[in-house]
Every structure is written in structure tokens, then in C-alpha cells.
Amino acid sequence: MFRKSLLALLTLVLILSLAACASPQTPASPATEAVEEAPAFRVAMVFPGAVNDKSWNQAGFTGLERIKNELGVETAYLEQVPSTDWEESLRTFASQGYSLVLGHGDQFSEPSKKVAPEFPDTKFIVVNGANTAPNLASIALFDEQVSFLAGVVAAKMSQSGKVGYIGGLEIPPVIRNGKGFEQGAKYVNPDIQVSITYLGDFNDAAKGKEATLAMAENGVDVIFYYVDNAMLGIQEAAKGANVKLIGCIFDQYEMAPDLILTSAIQDISTAIFEAAKTTKEGKFEGKAYLFGLDSGAIALAPFRENVPADVVAFVNQVQQDILSGKITIERMSQ
Amino acid sequence: MENVPSSGSPPSPALRRARWFGYLQIILMPFGAVLAALIVGAILIALTGVDPLFAYQKMWEGIAKSNYQVGLVLVKATPLLIIGLGLGFVFNSGVFNIGAEGQLYMGALLGTAIAIQNWGLPAWLHIPLSLLGGFVGGGLWGLLPGYLKARHNINEVITTILLNYIAIYIVSYFTHGPLRDNPLAEAALPQTPEVQASAQLPLIWPPTRLHAGFLLGLGLALTLYLVTYRMAFGYKARAVGSSLAAAHYAGMNTTLIMVIVMVVSGGLAGVAGTVEILGVQHRLRDMFSPGLGYSAIAIALMGNNHPFGILLAAMLFGALQVGANNMQALAGVPVTIVDVIQAMVIFFVAVSAMIRWRAPLLSLFRRAEEASG
Numbered sequence: 001m002f003r004k005s006l007l008a009l010l011t012l013v014l015i016l017s018l019a020a021c022a023s024p025q026t027p028a029s030p031a032t033e034a035v036e037e038a039p040a041f042r043v044a045m046v047f048p049g050a051v052n053d054k055s056w057n058q059a060g061f062t063g064l065e066r067i068k069n070e071l072g073v074e075t076a077y078l079e080q081v082p083s084t085d086w087e088e089s090l091r092t093f094a095s096q097g098y099s100l101v102l103g104h105g106d107q108f109s110e111p112s113k114k115v116a117p118e119f120p121d122t123k124f125i126v127v128n129g130a131n132t133a134p135n136l137a138s139i140a141l142f143d144e145q146v147s148f149l150a151g152v153v154a155a156k157m158s159q160s161g162k163v164g165y166i167g168g169l170e171i172p173p174v175i176r177n178g179k180g181f182e183q184g185a186k187y188v189n190p191d192i193q194v195s196i197t198y199l200g201d202f203n204d205a206a207k208g209k210e211a212t213l214a215m216a217e218n219g220v221d222v223i224f225y226y227v228d229n230a231m232l233g234i235q236e237a238a239k240g241a242n243v244k245l246i247g248c249i250f251d252q253y254e255m256a257p258d259l260i261l262t263s264a265i266q267d268i269s270t271a272i273f274e275a276a277k278t279t280k281e282g283k284f285e286g287k288a289y290l291f292g293l294d295s296g297a298i299a300l301a302p303f304r305e306n307v308p309a310d311v312v313a314f315v316n317q318v319q320q321d322i323l324s325g326k327i328t329i330e331r332m333s334q
Numbered sequence: 335m336e337n338v339p340s341s342g343s344p345p346s347p348a349l350r351r352a353r354w355f356g357y358l359q360i361i362l363m364p365f366g367a368v369l370a371a372l373i374v375g376a377i378l379i380a381l382t383g384v385d386p387l388f389a390y391q392k393m394w395e396g397i398a399k400s401n402y403q404v405g406l407v408l409v410k411a412t413p414l415l416i417i418g419l420g421l422g423f424v425f426n427s428g429v430f431n432i433g434a435e436g437q438l439y440m441g442a443l444l445g446t447a448i449a450i451q452n453w454g455l456p457a458w459l460h461i462p463l464s465l466l467g468g469f470v471g472g473g474l475w476g477l478l479p480g481y482l483k484a485r486h487n488i489n490e491v492i493t494t495i496l497l498n499y500i501a502i503y504i505v506s507y508f509t510h511g512p513l514r515d516n517p518l519a520e521a522a523l524p525q526t527p528e529v530q531a532s533a534q535l536p537l538i539w540p541p542t543r544l545h546a547g548f549l550l551g552l553g554l555a556l557t558l559y560l561v562t563y564r565m566a567f568g569y570k571a572r573a574v575g576s577s578l579a580a581a582h583y584a585g586m587n588t589t590l591i592m593v594i595v596m597v598v599s600g601g602l603a604g605v606a607g608t609v610e611i612l613g614v615q616h617r618l619r620d621m622f623s624p625g626l627g628y629s630a631i632a633i634a635l636m637g638n639n640h641p642f643g644i645l646l647a648a649m650l651f652g653a654l655q656v657g658a659n660n661m662q663a664l665a666g667v668p669v670t671i672v673d674v675i676q677a678m679v680i681f682f683v684a685v686s687a688m689i690r691w692r693a694p695l696l697s698l699f700r701r702a703e704e705a706s707g
Contacts, residue, residue, distance in 0.1 A: 082624040083615060095402070107523055117663065223372050233409075245631070250615065306703050 040074065041280050043067050044093035044260075045102040045272075046086075047079040055068035055228065056268075060104040060127060070273070071280055087111035094119040100279050102127065102272065112136055118296035124276055125286050127268060128173075134286045139275045143173055144180030144329050145322055146264045147224070149293075149300050150246045151184020152318050153262055154222040155192050156311045157244060164220040166211050166234060168227040171291035176227045176332050177248070177264070183329060187318070195220060202285040205233030216241035220260030224248070224264070235259060264302040270297040290331070296321055336655035355466030367415040368650070375675035379667055380473050389665040396660025397653045403660075409614060413438075413654030415551040415628035418559050418648050420602030422546040422639035426562065426574035427595045433479060433494025434603040435627025436474035436501030441604015441641055442504050446611050447513065449533035465608055466552075472604020473597040475501060480596025484589040488595075500623070502631040510622045525619040535613035545613035551647070554602065559641040572594050587594025603627060632680040654679060 033071070043064070051061035057079065067170070068075040074111040081089045090111055093101045100123045105113055109130040118122045129138030154163040165172040165181050175255075182194045195215055199207045208230035215223060224246040225234050231247070233254045238245050245256065247263030271291040278284060291297040300319075303312050321327040345353070376386035397407055411546040417434050425430045445468030448460075455463070479493040506524075508514075515527040562568035573581040574591050582588045606626070610616055633651055637643030658672045 050669075076663060076666065078659070079669050083622050084610070084624055087661070089663070092660065096664060293566045 001200060001330040002298070013112075023214075039097065040100065041100070042074045043071075043100045043143040043276055044075065044096075044098040044101070045077045045104060046081055046089045046093070046108065047077060047104045048081055048086075049079070049302070051077070051079045051197045057104060057194070059268045060102075060272060063269035063276075064102075065275045066273040068268060071099075071263045071277060073280065079107070087115060088114045090325065091118070094122040094124075098122060100125065100143075100276060102131070102276075105124070106130060111171060122277050125272075125279070127272065128257045129288075132286050132288055135284075137284065137286050139271050139287060139289040139291065141266050141298050142329075142331065142333060143176045143266060143289045143298065144183070146266060147177040147180030147265060147303060148184035148187070148322070148327075148329050149315060149319060150262070150264045151160070151186075151194075152188050152213070152223045152315055153184075153307070153311065154181070154224055154246060155185040155188035156314060157261060157307065158192070158222045160219045161189065162193045162195070162218065162220045164215040164330055166208065166223060166225040166227060166230075167196070167198045168230065169200060170198045172332070174226050177224075177333060180329065181224050183210075187327070193220075199230055201230065202227050203229040204229055205236075207238040208233030212237035212243065215241050222246070222261070224255075226264075231250040231255075247301070248265060249253075253301060253304060257304070258306070259309055262303055265299045265301055267297050271295065292322075293319060344362050344544075346443060363686035364650075364683060365638075366677055367686045368654075371675055371678035375671070376680055378671050379519050382668055382671055383667055389594055389661050391665050392665040393657035393661040396664075398656040399541070402542050403656065405544040406656045407649065408548050408653040409543050409545065409652070410655045411648040412545075412547045413610045414615070414630050414651050415627050415648035416547075416554060416606035416609060417603045417627055417644055418633040418637060418644040419551075419554050419641055420599035420606075421630055422596045422637060422644050423558055423562065423571070423602075424599035424642065425634055425639045426575045427571045427592060428578065429480070429483060429592055429596060429599075430491050431476065431479070431494055431596060432491050432631065433475065433497050433600065433627070434492070434630055435625065436498035436622065437475040437504045437600035437603035438607035438627045439498075439501040440475040440607075440621055441468035441470075441472030441601070442607030442611050442622065443508060444468060444610030445507075445604065446529060447521050448694050449529035449608070449612055451452055451515070452530055454531070455532055457532045457536075460530065461535065461612065464529075464533050464546055464612060467608075468604040468608030469601040470604070472607065473601035473656050475604070476596040476600020477593065478600075480593045480600075483575070483596070484579040484592035505622075506620050509618060511697050513618070525617045528611055528616050533612055534616060535609065541676070543614070545609075547609035550605075550609065551648075554605075555641040555645050562641070567594075569592075582665065588604035603630075606630075628678065632683050635685045652677075 018148060045060065045064045047057045049057040051057050064075055064077060068072060073099070075091065080088045086108060090101055090103060090108065094115060103124070103126045106126070106128045108126045110283070111125045112126050112129065113131045113133065113136065113163045116133050120135055122135065123137045126136070126138050128140050131139060163185050164177045167178055167305050178196050182196070185192050185194050195218065197215070200206055208227060212223060212234045218242065222244045223234065223238065225231055226248045227234070231252070235245065244261050247255070247260050247261045249266050250263065251265060252259045252263045266279060274291070274295060275289060293299065300315065316326065322329065372390070376390070379386045380390045396403055398404060417438065421431060421434060448467040449464040460500060475497060475683045479490045479497060482488040482493055483490040509524045509526060515525055523641070535547050538544055538546050538549065562572065570586050571591055572582065573586065574588050578588060598705045607623070615622060634648040636647040637645070654676060657678055661667050662669055663674045668670055
């Protein structure tokens with residue numbers, strides 16, 4: 001018993017001596033200095049996953065790097081933040097006087113709603129967020145606009161009057177892309193048949209191949225897909241089945257020059273950069289920002305020689321009509 | 335287990351010297367473990383191009399710069415403390431429960447399932463009922479391997495590890511399926527609805543985030559101390575750990591004792607999971623625990639399986655975690671390096687605990703003690 005309580009005491013000593021090791025440096029805390037200085041614009045971002053995941057988090061991190069390099073401001077971030085720390089990670093940066101704190105993903109919607117009122121001088125932005133407040137905004141891509149254009153291209157290029165959409169998981173951005181594609185195809189040809197398939201997986205190339213072959217057998221000759229590595233299976237099957245493809249997220253022409261007609265570029269990093277720039281200029285509003293074709297965050301990739309000039313001209317006209325409001329595209333409700 | 339020799343002959347000089355060495359080891363080992371981890375960590379931090387002193391300064395600020403940060407340390411320590419208490423209790427009986435993570439998940443599942451119900455209960459009833467649910471969920475998940483170990487001598491290390499995976503995926507199923515909040519909303523995350531206001535643990539030190547779960551942890555530490563060192567059952571449980579055969583020979587129902595300590599250990603892990611949901615996260619999510627049940631093993635080891643030692647070890651780990659987060663956020667130390675440093679603390683603590691058990695000095699100490707008293 002005596003030994004045990006001694007152990008307890010000694011562990012306390014251990015903690016205190018740790019404290020003693022570190023405390024001499026505390027007075028010169030840069031955080032307190034920062035408060036005294038004129039408040040510089042500083043941006044912090046919180047990521048649910050690894051910033052080198054070659055996917056969602058990396059796209060967000062690219063945005064943060066652009067903020068650092070092009071706006072010339074100090075940035076900081078936390079990555080791989082588990083759900084235990086979503087709320088606290090936002091507080092960590094807000095309490096340090098960061099001017100703008102971004103949460104990269106819908107999971108930060110609720111935490112930011114709680115934290116934002118505690119720090120009225122800090123602006124919060126949640127990517128794909130659901131809530132707004134005077135100092136809380138959300139940003140999202142108007143995916144339907146660019147996938148609408150993809151649908152227009154597909155319908156124009158299809159000989160058979162049958163086009164297809166292959167999505168990864170049945171989650172909001174994937175569903176939105178499918179809906180936009182369908183609207184675009186039907187805008188060109190109301191009688192066109194649009195098959196929609198979800199693989200249940202973004203990376204399973206075998207499933208992508210099967211889905212493509214199944215569509216080709218039914219006469220589909222243009223496919224728009226929204227997947228990650230499963231695109232390799234889709235491209236392989238398309239080659240044999242004489243199906244043309246429309247890529248997603250970034251310009252994928254180089255991956256299969258004879259197959260890819262264009263790509264529906266969806267660049268969240270541009271949206272993040274533009275939102276930070278707006279905030280730095282003092283024009284932040286607590287609202288839901290939607291980045292459409294006018295923002296440059298979404299666009300069709302440049303056409304190459306495999307798309308005839310009359311189709312290119314038609315697509316450009318549709319794009320003009322979307323921008324001018326002549327064509328209205330419905331946003332899927334949140 | 336009382337180490338102070340009963341009145342009678344004064345301890346011999348050899349015994350005193352040996353005991354002094356024993357104490358010294360108990361101090362130096364955890365201290366050395368943390369220090370070693372920080373030194374190796376400093377080298378790694380320097381390799382990433384960050385000044386280690388600056389990084390550790392940020393770490394320290396994260397731990398103790400303000401009441402708020404201290405509150406955070408205690409918030410982080412709370413689930414580790416409660417799980418660690420249960421693990422210390424079961425380790426004392428010589429049963430090596432590696433299943434706290436799964437027990438935590440099952441407890442959180444049952445506890446949350448009760449906490450989200452809109453039954454119109456007052457808080458004084460809804461909170462204990464949810465915590466009881468947590469205890470039952472975790473306890474049942476401890477009962478199974480406990481029974482298999484006690485009755486059929488099936489290695490509990492293997493069964494508890496396997497049950498961890500099952501538990502985590504069961505929770506995954508419920509958060510994606512039956513308990514999912516608003517499954518029709520397009521942007522729904524796999525998570526349960528928010529727990530009712532009547533089931534949320536109150537904050538006890540505003541404006542910090544410290545919630546009543548920490549008080550519960552302190553109460554449990556005291557209770558387990560009394561049970562282990564002041565009650566007959568605790569004596570029996572420790573006897574089973576010292577020598578199963580001897581305890582059996584002395585007429586103890588060793589099977590029942592083993593099952594009970596496993597249920598208590600699993601139950602406390604379940605309570606810890608529920609406390610984390612009711613006090614911090616307010617929703618049960620897929621994969622909600624960052625390995626709390628595994629970290630708590632190192633905490634029980636570091637605390638020498640003693641409730642008060644576990645309390646201090648849990649606070650130290652809470653401090654390391656909060657400090658490491660701050661270091662990552664404000665000094666720009668990559669998260670992987672932060673993880674390595676935390677893992678090294680656990681590694682060095684575990685190793686030093688093993689060395690402590692086997693150290694020749696300590697066995698000398700024990701032999702001298704036995705000889706004298």
C-alpha cells in the first residue's frame with residue numbers, strides 16, 4: 001500500500017518535472033505576441049484524412065497550398081483528425097486568432113455550428129457544409145452544371161441514342177453528377193436512353209469493366225463515369241467494345257487519347273482558394289457559396305480532334321446559355 | 335501485499351537499501367520512458383525541419399497554457415482513466431484483457447441506443463440509465479471471453495482481440511443502418527441521431543469542456559481502490575492473479591472470480607465509451623474511437639494496475655495527446671511524427687514495465703522483504 005501511493009506520488013513528480021522542463025519557454029509565447037501585433041490574415045484548415053491521399057483531402061490541401069503561395073499568407077493545418085477531435089480542432093485554430101478556419105468536408109458542419117458562435121471574430125468555412133451563420137459559410141461545387149455539359153456531349157456523340165453513367169458509391173456528389181448528366185443528355189434528345197449504374201466502390205477495376213461491358217451489350221456507346229481507380233477497368237472494356245468515354249474530376253485525355261472525348265473537371269481546390277481570397281478581401285458572407293461554370297472551379301476539359309467542330313460549337317452555346325441563365329439547372333436539395 | 339513490515343524487528347540495512355532501489359526504479363522507469371520518447375521524438379522533429387524546442391514549447395502550451403487546455407487534458411484523460419481502471423482490475427487477476435476496444439464499442443452502442451431515446455426522462459434518470467446500458471454492453475462483451483478463459487482455459491488474448499473486430503463492425507452496421515440519423519438525407523454521415531439533452535453529461539468547469547464524466551472516473555478510481563485493497567473480493571481477485579492453483583486450493587471459486595473481473599473490466603470500458611459519447615461526441619459514429627482501448631493497456635501498465643497510479647498515467651496520456659495535437663497544429667510537425675512519438679511513449683512505458691517486473695533488483699527487494707516479514 002505504502003509503495004503504491006509512493007508510486008502515485010512519484011508519477012506526479014514526473015508530470016511536474018515535465019512541466020518544469022518546458023515552462024521556462026512559456027513567457028516568450030509567440031501566440032501572445034501575435035495578439036499584440038496587427039492581426040495578420042492567417043488561414044487554417046482541418047482535414048478528416050491524410051493530405052496526400054490522392055483524392056478528396058489532397059485536393060483540399062492543394063487549395064490551402066495555393067492560399068499560402070498566391071495570397072502570401074500564413075497557413076496551418078491538421079490532418080487525419082478523428083471524430084473525437086473535429087470540434088476541438090476548429091477551436092484550436094480559432095482560439096489562436098486565425099482569421100479563417102476551414103473544415104474539409106460535411107462532417108465539420110455540426111462542429112462548426114457549435115464553435116462559430118464562440119469566436120465571432122473568426123470566419124469559418126465548411127467545404128460541402130450544410131449550415132450557415134453570420135461568420136460561417138459553406139462552399140460547394142455546382143456539379144450538375146458541368147455534368148449537364150457532359151450529358152450534352154454524350155448525347156451529341158452517341159450514334160445509338162443510348163448513353164450511360166457509371167458512379168462509384170451512391171453518395172451526394174456522385175448522385176448529383178448522374179442527375180446533371182441525365183438532364184444534359186435529355187436536353188439534346190428527350191428520347192435518349194440514359195442507363196445509370198453505381199459500382200458500390202470507387203476503385204474496383206473489375207466491377208468497372210463488367211459494368212461497361214454490360215452497358216455496351218445494351219447498345220450504349222458513350223459513358224460518363226465518376227470513379228477513381230475503377231476507371232482503369234472502364235477504359236479497358238471501352239477499348240474493346242468501341243465505347244467513347246467522358247472522364248471526371250481532372251482532364252483525363254492523356255490516359256486514353258483514343259477514348260476520352262472530354263472530362264468534367266471538378267476542382268474543389270479552386271473553390272477553396274477563391275473563398276479564402278474573398279474572405280481576405282473582407283467580402284465574406286455567411287452563406288452557401290456555390291461554385292459553377294463562371295468560377296472556373298468546374299469546366300469541361302479542352303476538346304481534341306476526336307470531337308467534331310459542330311459539336312464543340314453546340315456545347316459552347318449551351319455553356320453560354322447556362323451562364324446567361326437561359327438554361328436553368330436544378331440543384332439537388334441538400 | 336502490505337509492504338510495510340509489521341511492527342517487530344526493524345528492517346535490516348540490506349532490506350532498506352534494496353527497497354530504496356525498488357522505489358528508485360518505480361520513479362525512474364516511467365520518467366525515463368517519456369523522456370526517451372521525447373528525445374527520440376526531438377530527433378525526428380528536427381529531421382522534418384522543425385525546431386524541436388519550438389515544437390515542444392507548443393506542446394507544453396497545449397497542455398497548460400490556460401484553464402481551457404487543462405480542461406481538455408482531463409477530458410482526454412477521462413475515457414482512458416475509466417478503461418484503465420477496469421484493465422488494472424482484470425490484470426491484477428492475471429487475465430490479460432486486450433478486448434477493451436471492442437467492449438468500449440459495444441458499451442457505447444447500447445449506451446447511445448438508450449441516450450437517443452426521447453422518453454421524456456429527467457437527466458438524473460436518463461444519464462445513469464445510459465451509463466448502465468454502457469456497462470451492460472461492455473460487460474457482456476467481456477463475459478464471453480471471461481467465461482471461455484475461466485471454464486475452458488481458452489486464451490483470452492486471442493478471443494478478446496477477435497471480438498474487437500466483431501464489435502467494431504457491429505457498431506459500423508448499426509451506424510450505417512438501424513440507428514442511422516435521417517437515412518433519407520442525401521448528405522447523411524453514418525452516425526446516430528444526437529443524444530437527448532437529458533442524457534448529455536453536464537459541463538462542470540465552464541468555459542472548459544470538462545464534463546461530469548471526469549468526476550465519475552474519480553469516483554470509480556476510489557471505488558476500485560476500496561474493492562481491490564479493502565474488500566475480501568479484491569483480495570481474492572489478486573490471489574487468483576498471484577497463483578491460480580493456490581487460490582483454487584484455498585477453496586476460492588476461481589472460475590466465478592475470473593468471470594466477474596472480466597465483466598467488470600468490460601463493463602467499465604463500455605461505460606468509458608458511453609461517457610465519451612454523452613460528454614464529448616454526442617453522436618455514435620462509425621469508427622469513433624482512435625484506439626482508446628489499446629492506449630488504456632499501456633496506462634494500466636504504467637499505473638502498475640493501481641487505481642491511483644492509473645489516474646496519474648491517464649492524465650499524463652491526456653496531456654501528451656492534447657499537447658501533441660497542439661504541436662501538430664501550431665508548430666507544423668507532421669501528424670505521422672506526432673503519432674510516432676505517441677507510440678514510442680507507449681512502447682517505452684510497456685518495455686519499462688516489463689523490465690520493472692523482471693528487474694533483478696526488485697526481485698532482490700522482494701526476497702529480502704519476504705525473508706524479513
